[in-house]
Amino acid sequence: LLDSYCLASGQRINYDKSSIFFSRGCPQAVRDVVKNILNVHNESLSDRYLGMPTDVGHSKNGTFKYLRDRVWEKVN
Known part of the structure; x- marks a missing residue:
């Protein structure tokens, strides 16, 4: 499927930058x-993508608090 996408789009996958995420129950x-x-x-999800956290979890307030704080600083 990925090879078909690459052929059709002309884009290429950078496997060095690619990572994959599995749920906790995956053997x-x-x-x-x-x-x-x-x-x-690379099995990682603790990074950011386009400046946003990739793992939000249940606590969205805690995860996005830094955004609210940055916007509030600019408003003040």
Whole structure:
């Protein structure tokens, strides 16, 4: 599927920058197989994407507090 997308769009996947996220209940054996098939070996979700946190979780107030604080500073 990814190869088809690349051929159709002319874009290329940078596997060094790519990462994958699995839910907590996903067995390690399944994780390893999927990472090998996709050729994506970085398993991380603690980063930011386009300046926004990738893992919001249940506490949205805590996660986005820094945004509210930055906007409030500019307003003041």
